[in-house]
Amino acid sequence: MINLYSGSASWPVRGIIFDKDGTILDFQHMWGRWTQILLEKLTGFGGEPDWHAALGIRAAGDTVVHDPDGPLAMASNEQTIAILAWHLYREGLPWNRAVSLVSQAVMETNRELEELRPVQPMPGLLSFLERCREAGIKMAVATSDDTAMAEQHLEWLGIRRYFQAVVGADRVKRGKPHPDMAVLACLELGLQPEEAVMIGDTKADIQMAAEAGMKAGIMIGGADSSGASAHILSYDSLGISGGGEENG
Known part of the structure; x- marks a missing residue:
């Protein structure tokens, strides 16, 4: 069993769905x-x-x-x-x-x-992605951007290889805050929504996670975190246990 934790809160996970702007790259x-x-x-x-x-x-x-x-x-x-x-x-x-x-x-x-190419990763992102990969956590991106643009931005950062799926707003009938993108991302990872957590920087991300039935919705950044399962300012605040050596 792999657990993702922040402070005293923890969630058993098999996958993580990331928003892109403000979550993966500095908005x-x-x-x-x-x-x-x-x-x-x-x-x-x-x-x-x-x-x-x-x-x-x-x-x-x-x-x-x-x-x-x-x-x-x-x-x-x-x-x-x-x-x-x-x-x-x-x-x-x-x-x-x-x-x-x-x-x-x-x-x-x-x-x-x-x-x-003015892209800059969020604090702690690169090491967190590597920790997730080592633990065997599946990862996908769900973004309001178009899929092709999202793929391009991930390539600019040199991190496309970490993600098994990229879902943009152009791939679903309803974008955020509706659950469609999260559900499709989980489907392409071979997971049920309740086996994954969402990390995002807006209320739309948190609402999408809740409506999709995901395990948790984690807010990153300085936005209003009401409704979120946890609020972090850096990926250094997230730890992983199980699936290998504990790290965090």
């Missing part, structure tokens, strides 16, 4: 830069939409700070495009034109990001 380092590039492209499309309010962000010097309960943190790519296009429509652009402009801006932003 601000990646999406702060993405947002800056995108906002530059959106400027001049018509009117004066409040893009910061639309995305749930605020300016902070040379960067932006996101609302962990907002669209930038939780929305899928499709939802983000719809939100931004609606603001252009509200300013007088035809809906089809608004969607085309935003879609093009997002595509160009993603291309520029590929050149920059």
Whole structure:
């Protein structure tokens, strides 16, 4: 039996499902830069939409700070495009034109990001993944990003090999906070949801885990952790026992 523990709390597990942004990779380092590039492209499309309010962000010097309960943190790519296009429509652009402009801006932003590759792992992640691998824990990613983009970001970090499955919002009918992604990820690991725990940085991750019937939902980062089974700031706070030597 393999147990994952944090402080006095512990859970028997066979698998772990990870969110990506803010859980595997540092959210601000990646999406702060993405947002800056995108906002530059959106400027001049018509009117004066409040893009910061639309995305749930605020300016902070040379960067932006996101609302962990907002669209930038939780929305899928499709939802983000719809939100931004609606603001252009509200300013007088035809809906089809608004969607085309935003879609093009997002595509160009993603291309520029590929050149920059501003990815940085969360504290303690790399050693934790290795500990999980040594213990025989199966691992998957469930993200609101598209699957292809998620695969790319994992490759940038050099950690794709640790995950037996990657499930993006484009692979399910309903994204977070619905349970679909977690259920599919567990299915592809050959596990029942109750045999796995979820690690994420938003309430949507925790709700998804609960609705899927997962063993636990662990919150990482500084967001409101109400409803979570545990709250950690670093993967160094998680220990593993069984499946090999105890480590933590």
